[in-house]
Amino acid sequence: MRVGILGGGQLARMMAEAGGPMGLTFEFLDPSATACAGALGALHVGAWDDPDGLDHLAACDRVTCDFENVPAAVLADLAGRTRVYPPPAAFAGAQDRLVEKRLLEQLGIPIAPVAAVDGRPDLLAAVEQIGYPCVLKTRRLGYDGKGQAVLYSHEDLEPAWQTLGGQELILEGWIDFRHECALTAVRSGAGEIRYYPLSRTVHQRGVLRLAASMHQPPPALRQQAEVAVGALLDHLEYVGCLTLEFFATEDGLIANEYAPRPHNSAHWTIEGAVCSQFENHLRAVCGLPLGSTRRRGHSVMLNWLGELPDAAAFLRIPGLAWHDYHKQPRPGRKLGHATLTTDTLAELHAGVESVRPLLDPETASLLDRLAL
Ligand code: AMP
Numbered sequence: 001m002r003v004g005i006l007g008g009g010q011l012a013r014m015m016a017e018a019g020g021p022m023g024l025t026f027e028f029l030d031p032s033a034t035a036c037a038g039a040l041g042a043l044h045v046g047a048w049d050d051p052d053g054l055d056h057l058a059a060c061d062r063v064t065c066d067f068e069n070v071p072a073a074v075l076a077d078l079a080g081r082t083r084v085y086p087p088p089a090a091f092a093g094a095q096d097r098l099v100e101k102r103l104l105e106q107l108g109i110p111i112a113p114v115a116a117v118d119g120r121p122d123l124l125a126a127v128e129q130i131g132y133p134c135v136l137k138t139r140r141l142g143y144d145g146k147g148q149a150v151l152y153s154h155e156d157l158e159p160a161w162q163t164l165g166g167q168e169l170i171l172e173g174w175i176d177f178r179h180e181c182a183l184t185a186v187r188s189g190a191g192e193i194r195y196y197p198l199s200r201t202v203h204q205r206g207v208l209r210l211a212a213s214m215h216q217p218p219p220a221l222r223q224q225a226e227v228a229v230g231a232l233l234d235h236l237e238y239v240g241c242l243t244l245e246f247f248a249t250e251d252g253l254i255a256n257e258y259a260p261r262p263h264n265s266a267h268w269t270i271e272g273a274v275c276s277q278f279e280n281h282l283r284a285v286c287g288l289p290l291g292s293t294r295r296r297g298h299s300v301m302l303n304w305l306g307e308l309p310d311a312a313a314f315l316r317i318p319g320l321a322w323h324d325y326h327k328q329p330r331p332g333r334k335l336g337h338a339t340l341t342t343d344t345l346a347e348l349h350a351g352v353e354s355v356r357p358l359l360d361p362e363t364a365s366l367l368d369r370l371a372l
Pocket of ligand 1: 256
């Protein structure tokens with residue numbers, strides 16, 4: 001079966017790595033001639049609406065995405081010509097934070113207080129309603145902490161407006177969370193849902209740095225997350241993997257956002273689960289039986305941002321796997337990740353202590369926030 005992927009980044013690359021052994025072949029459409037998935041299939045370089053590139057994808061048996069901001073018109077066009085999963089409707093919420101929050105709210109999933117901000121008067125009214133601290137976010141194209149400004153007092157209003165004003169925005173209440181977590185699940189075309197274990201996540205300046213499989217989440221936490229993700233998947237008549245990110249508070253989980261694709265918080269499933277999120281995404285998209293989401297032991301994943309450290313020093317650590325996405329270094333860019341997977345918690349702790357001295361002090365200190 002031939003799978004077309006809109007986007008040729010590391011998610012597409014890891015899908016191709018997972019799909020090859022199942023006999024799947026891949027075509028990618030990406031605006032960049034150096035898109036890193038290109039080494040693993042046919043790369044068509046062009047804009048998202050490039051007619052030639054879209055013809056190539058339309059000729060594939062299935063089309064999926066490694067990027068949620070593909071224009072709706074492109075998805076609709078492809079959906080008329082081949083099978084596109086996840087369903088294009090799932091992307092509307094993922095492309096607009098306000099639509100997303102309203103959808104989560106409609107499904108009874110708790111979210112932070114939120115207000116639409118379309119102009120300066122709205123901002124003042126929203127601050128009045130929500131209070132400080134709060135965070136101003138662009139509705140569209142914000143990711144990894146970009147397009148956001150945290151407001152602590154009236155003094156922060158003007159600088160935030162100077163940077164973000166003129167775009168459609170939302171103002172969101174700041175959540176004083178205990179920790180963050182994310183749940184990835186896969187849904188088949190027949191409606192079968194399988195949930196991965198919860199991932200505990202640690203962000204730094206809005207970007208995911210660390211994730212770990214949670215070995216003993218409080219049952220109520222896991223149940224709340226599964227009910228929320230299940231409701232979202234069924235509502236969207238979803239096919240493929242989806243991740244919903246949460247803030248864990250004293251009063252339970254508050255949903256932040258969802259991604260209609262494999263997600264960085266579940267990269268550890270490559271080594272740490274029986275069937276990885278990438279393989280299960282493809283199984284669902286291609287109409288194949290779903291694989292087990294059960295975890296194998298304990299896992300911690302570290303993202304490499306901006307530059308790749310020396311692999312050899314890390315590869316000496318038993319159970320550590322290395323993923324170099326083959327991308328050009330650029331400040332802050334996700335270039336790769338490492339996953340440490342062990343049979344026992346004691347081995348995980350030992351492995352993490354071997355990793356710690358190889359990290360810069362700031363990242364090393366974040367390890368404690370995983371509460372392993
Ligand atoms: P986002 O782009 O919405 O995924 O935000 C990236 C990260 O910024 C989150 O994972 C949190 O660490 C932080 N963040 C965003 N919104 C909030 C909020 N309302 N309250 C607390 N932290 C937030």
